[in-house]
Amino acid sequence: MTPDAVLLQMLRTDPARPRVTYYDDAEGPTQGERIELSAKVLANWVAKAGNLLQDELDAGPGTVVGLDLPAEHWRTLYWALAAWAVGATVSTTTAGADVAVTSDPGAEGADVVVTLAALARRSPEPVPAGAVDEASELATYGDRLAAYQEPAPSDAALRTPSGDTTYESLVAIGSGTAGRRAHVSGDLEHVLRETLATWADDGSVVLVRDADQARLPERLAAEGVTDRI
Known part of the structure; x- marks a missing residue:
């Protein structure tokens, strides 16, 4: 199962149920x-992010999309899924990447600058020349995505x-309790x-950025969390 197939499965199973809860x-x-996404x-x-990658940055199979975003953030998830939806390679660093997606407006070589605030309409700081200000431009891209090319299982x-x-090896199937x-x-x-892996088990995730441990x-109890991984 590919990441794109995981998302399609969730849409078919229950499109309205929260799949990401973010603090x-x-x-x-x-x-x-606090953000919830079905x-x-x-x-x-x-x-929208996939269309931006394809249409603006020519991303597809063989393109390396580097993510310089907080690991435990809802925006990071959709950028990774968007890169996989167009058949690209997601890299956990922007070093050597063909496309650099970052939350740092001052990052050298940034292609897309992501503002983390949920209601942002533009970057609060100037973005580098030639870079996409995600907050102001992402909404202009289409709500439906058709990949120009499909990745090979061995890509x-x-x-x-x-x-x-x-x-073919990325998604762990049946790794936990369904739902x-x-x-x-x-x-x-x-x-x-x-x-x-959680989504493949028809589950949902809770992400907490810089969690207040107290x-x-x-x-997590209020959110009905059953697993901590």
Whole structure:
């Protein structure tokens, strides 16, 4: 099963059920945000980001899309899914990437600058010349995505310092209890792999950025979390 097939399965099973619940405990303007995304809403973000990647940045099979975004963030998930939807390789670093997606407006070589705030309509800081300001431009892209090319099963889907994982090997099937609700935390590779595995089990994930450890147990209990991974 590919990541794109995982999203399609969720849309067919229950498009309205929350599949991502996100809390932001990080100091700064986004602190206190809580976001919920159903499969339908997630797919809409994926379509827009995928169309941007294809139409603006010529991304497809063989393109390496580097993500410099917080691991435990809802925006990171749809950018990864969008890259996979067009057959590209997601890299956990922007070093050597063909397309660099970052939340740092000052990053050298940025192609897409992502503003993390949920209601942002433009980057609060100037973006580099030639870079896409996601907050102001993503909404202009289509709500439906048709990939120009499909990746081969043996194509690299995920690139990390330890090596590549192919499309046919990325999603762990049947790795847990069906319908589970998992709190996923860790580095970018771990979050992406475990989120896909949870979704493949028809589950949902809870992400907490820079979690307040004193509040975390009560919050996870209120969210009905069954697994912590």
